[in-house]
Amino acid sequence: MKSLGRYGVIGAVLIVAALAVAVPAARYMTRLQFDQLSERGQNTLGLAATALRGELARYRNLPQLIAQHDDIQALVTDPQNQVLIDRVNHYLRDVNALLGSSDIYVMLTDGNTVAASNFEGPVSFVGENFAYRPYFYDALTSDEGRFFALGTTSLKRGYYFGAPVRTPDGPQGVVVFKMDMDMIETSWHGTDFRIIVIDPEGIIFMSDRPEWRFAAIDQLTPDRLERTAATRRYAETDLRELPVTRSVDPAGHLLLTVQEGGDRTEYLAVTESMPEAEWTIKVLMQTRPARNQALVSVAALLLMLGVAALGWLSLQQRRRRLEERFSVQREAQEMLERRVSERTADLAEVNHRLEEEVIERRATERELRKTQADLVQAGKMAALGQMSAALSHEFNQPLGAVKAYAENAAVLLKRGRIDDARQNITDISSLTDRMAVLGRHLRNFARKPNERLQPVALDQVLRETLPIIEPRLRGVGVTLDVDLGPVPLMVQAGNVRLQQVLVNILSNAADAVEDRPYPEIRLTAWREGGRVFVQVRDNGPGVPAGILARIFDPFFTTKGVGKGLGLGLSISYNIIKDFGGNLTVANLPGEGAGFIIELPAAEAAHLPEAAE
Template sequence: MNRLWRRHSIILGVAAALLCVLVAYFGSRLMTAYYLDQAAIRGENTLGLAVTALRGQLARYEKLPELIADHQDVKNLVSNPGDRAAVDAMNSYLKSVNGLLESSDIYVMLPDGLTIAASNYDQTPTFVGENFSYRPYFFDAIAGGEGRFFALGTTSLKRGYYFGAPIRIDGSIGGVVVFKVDIDSIESSWRGDEYEIIVTDPEGIIFMTGRRDWLFSAILPLTEERLARTAATRRYANANLTELPVSEGGTPRGHNLLTISNEEGMREYLVVGESMPQADWTVSVLLDTASARAQALTVVAAMVLLLGLGATGLAAWLQRRARLAERLQVQREAQEQLERRVEERTADLAAVNNRLEEEVAERRATERALRKTQSDLVQAGKLAALGQMSAALSHEFNQPLAAVRTYADNAAILLERGRAGEAGDAVARISKLTDRMAAISRHLRNFARKPNQKLRPVSLDDVVRDTLEIVAWRLNAADAEIVVDLGAQPPVVKAGSVRLQQVLVNILSNAADAIEGLPDRRIDLAATTAGGRVTITIRDRGPGVPAAIAERIFDPFFSTKGVGKGLGLGLSISYNIVKDFGGSLTVERHPEGGTLASIVLDAAKLPISEAAE
């Protein structure tokens, strides 16, 4: 059985590996072609926008040279180029028109190519006095056609597209009007993360691109013929023409690929292009194929992974079936063997029964011992719980009892001095604190579980006032100065008044312990309301919470005070109380020194009449 399963496993593994290779090979080709198709669609959309923008920019100025050439003052000027007043007037006119149309430059040329008036007549350098008869836009226009040419200006060294129109006078051509259009604004928008837009001339030289390092570079070999044709028109003036290190390729789906090498390495682009015959341009969008190939690789990897998981699941299923068949075979053999040995074991049955009775007796004794151990553990748990409750009661009653003792001593002194009214007030305070201690004893029963008492709106002003009465003796002993700021309208929170008072007593007592004996013994208690939540902050100027114990500060029985000065339950109990209120309690080091305790509770509205908690 194991040999058969091993043979099946080998066959299944080889088949799965072969299938994964086939899926990886054909899937990679299909997915790459698919994502390249999607990239080509995006490229065609981008190409359409770029071509539309270029055509719109050129169409804006296409008819303007003819309009200017038909102006009578322009005809008079080329008929009498020596008229200085006419030249000055035309310079001003061309400058104003150039500013109005937002073109780059406008100038007028004589039949010999000499520029006699220009919109930049008052700039340096100026076109006035320059001869541009070598430009195609000039000799096309002087021949009676429409001049169109893109070039780098030999005077301004700025790129632009030139429109030339003949100046017709009585059936003859007396000169040429030229518009130079700046298209840098369109080029500046051709900067994308996954694509590049380039515009090439008939020689394959890039003269518009969002990549400045590609400008005046050729994607076709710069042969002597191409360089000669470019030099004859001085299209790029004295610019240094170079060849981009490119290699062309394609895909079975007809996609054109272009690989460009640079200092960062080699990048492959999908090329989508469209020619503009009127401008004699070719606009191309180069999309980085890395994203498409990565997507295709991800899909193929997912397919191979799913196939591998399927093969693993099939192998597990087959293995389970083989083990089940093997188990059934073993059971059949065991049953047959058992039937053969029934007669042999009949004689040993009595001895086995005796041994079984002994084991039963031992187990009963063990069960009795186990029950006694369980009883002892339950009793130990009860004692531990009782000890924890006693420690909590001792900690929670410690501060109110100290306040009662202080008021009792004060009452005795006041009675000796005959100030019975003030002594009675002290006795009343003792009675009130006794009531509060009774309320505390009721609430301490619920610290280990969620209390059944419902929360209600509690005035923070009343809680703070009662709290200060309890901790007044401790603050006086520490010579502490407490500053309370509850705002113009003290907030109302959703809580229990006595339990919230217990939290404030614990935190204020810790603050008094922290600042005792220090130069700055101020304690700030403030409350703010924002977004339906009330934040109560208590800050002291003590040494702050050390970073080493910040994570343990809320643990029960953890204390940084000396022996006999605290049980380490105050913050733990306070944390559980605030959590029962649906709020949060945090204690951290203040950036300016000391400790900052923050209590966040839900805001509430105080009813007209409220009962004591």
Template structure:
């Protein structure tokens, strides 16, 4: 019994769902069809407005021209003397010139009996001169004193055009009519190949402009004898064959008009939007094929049914899943409790590890601070060692000026006693110069010996080289070495620290002096060149070079090739670390010819102007 009730319930549910699907399909198709036609009508209205604006713009710019031509003195003189050949020839040339300038179709002048006496095409085979157009409405309206407008096929040229006419007044008398013809083929050509069909019909319902050439001169309305007679009377379409367009008008739907046209063997339904051009007497219509709109509506209705089916399927899946949700929730609760227990255990382990890591980080920071302090002390020790090596030479530098000062002072006392004041003053000036010399040497030694500022900035390389020469000048003299400096046309400016860079150059040049001591060629060269954002400083000696077995150890701390008591083995190691702190590099290699080359590469500063701004 329960199974039967369950099956009956499923049957009724299926029946209700099927009925709902049918209702959704019908309602969705109705709504989708209305929406598709509304959108198509909106697009058609836009196309219609553009087409009407193009027609009005094309016609309106020529409308005032017949009146202007009719007011011309030559035209008035012509209609006053219509048989004068000279006046006719002048009028023909004038009309041809105006027609060429305005790029219109034809301009011609008629007398009250309808004869054409002058035309812009007077020299063409199909000229209007001599033709009579009294049957045209535009002539009749102008002859009655009004401006005329008329669309027709020319009976002479057999080309469609829009005719404007204006009376030629001489005093208060109408002596003639000026007619201005404009072709509209260019406007019609722009409609071809478009998504929609555009047609223009005259007051009798006959199509005279269309994107499809086969629809021309076909009637949208039944061609009754009265309509045909009115059209034949004005010869609007000359000898063109008029016919009825096989069109059937359907019942309006939601305010939209539909027509069905049989074109060849195919029948197509169109949504029609129209607008009357009252001033021209035309009706402009845009026809939009409904096949795409109806297909779109069918697709939308199908999509709605599919969505309903999908929603039903999703609902069934949800209901089925709810039955299992309680069981899953229980399992999840148990798993969650187990996970929380494990997380607590893991958190405790992580807290212990984290504490150990913090302790190690603190120890590493302490070690790093001690390392930096040790490195700073080693740099200072290296400088003091270099000062110790140069002490003998520097004592000679101070002893010579001091002996000279003593001699000049004694001489000055003798010269003063002998009243030779100018010579005594000269001795005193020499004593002052020697004092300045010793002060300069002392200042360089003091700057070299002190601990440098760690801040980096633009450093002129020329100044550092000059200060270096002041410190090691005597060392070079004692070794008999010569330092040749080539910093280029514009000495570079590098990013470094002044005192520390000076210490690097002192260490390397001093080592070079040791290497060339006692040799025949004791020349040391220091060159610097800037390439892009880098400056390369090369210091080369002519010594024995670097032995291959020590190439990899040359920058190691406390490694030295000098004898005992001649060095700590820290100079190159300190120099290497200083250059590395500058963000540069220091390398050593043997020169292809002879000797060793130490290369320093540093970042280049912007310019010397940047140094002046510091």
């Protein structure tokens, strides 16, 4: 009886100790699991926000470009001209099909739509009035309109960009570009988390759960309903409140409990704001797996404590109940083996998921590299396009001479002056060789490079770059002053991509000195240790201090509309980074800007012929 009483006391103490350990352990493990869940959600949130921002940036400037079309500017001044209406309708239809957008349409200053890409469709915007939309009056008053809404005519969700159609008499209309967001939303399906995008009034307008769309996670106050109705953001859709209960755990994690039918689902929410679109993005992850994992961890801890207690009790009974102790130890060992097997299976599952994530990230990295290569090629095509007028002159001049020589040769042959005719034919051959050399340089510059880096002679790259850039420099009236030093310099790079960097930087320098009375551009190169430095400086106005930090950002340009994509310096910066170098810019003493290209030096022992 005394033994039973003692064991009862010991058992009670163990139970109290287990409870004392289990409660804080459960809180700690739950917090740890929630921290890991929040970190996963932040990664997903970053990807979702980046995708949305990328889509908005992709189409943002298109309405301004479309608004400059001659037919559109003529139409807003003569909206009754049926020939112009038909021509603009077909133009908008072709552009819409090319860009893969939802709709493009033209409105007059009274809000009436006079032309649209869907003019042939069953639901046409032609004749509709959308003056109540913010993108319309924002475009007329502040040069840019942006708005997300459900189309009142098409009943399709979209993001609208508006731009004014300017004429000498001022804004005479608005071009509206509607972007379809369904593809981004579709990519969110099939995941173990929920992504929602909320408007300024707390209404969900994008979600991988269709039943959550147009539901509010905040209270629909009369003020919010009135503001939403004023812009007809969601047309005639009935808005409702999603049954959500908010709470915050001790670690500061936001928890949302949603009543779905007869079930209540708890989510951990992470949030990011998109002020440029007045959106809020939330990623919701179910907490049930995390709580279950925390309970499993606490149970394992209690099991270990229990095993330790059993071991201690077994030592106390060693002399009296040796056989019982062995039995208890075997049972405990079997239990531990089962737990180890279960944990091993869990670890194998986690490793499998990690391998899948690594494969997915590698695929994403390959896609990013391909996109970067396409941008580099687009930059080269843009540079060639900007120099097309000067290059045309370079070809037209020898072509005119060839024609004149050919006609003279025919006359000389008719008169029997064979030697003079032979000299004309020799001159024609020389001019043809000159055009072939220029064409070969342009062809080599335009083709896509491979990724292999190799020792490259800097003077050879410059010789192949000059025929491409010389027409542009000659058109500005500037002579390039080159100083590569007394010793030939070798760099570790790619021939064609390095040519593209030099073309972009020299073109920018030519633009900077175009209005100078005495334009000057100087290119110098030198070596310091294991690095080679190339400086291109001009005597232009320099780079304004306010944009020095943004000059290498994609799509950032100080040139007028239609004079540049804002990709040249961004592409050049990334090319030099791929070479293991660095590209910087600074305003030099006196006047003018200086770009410095820093590249790894290479030895001239072996110089492959292939230039990418």
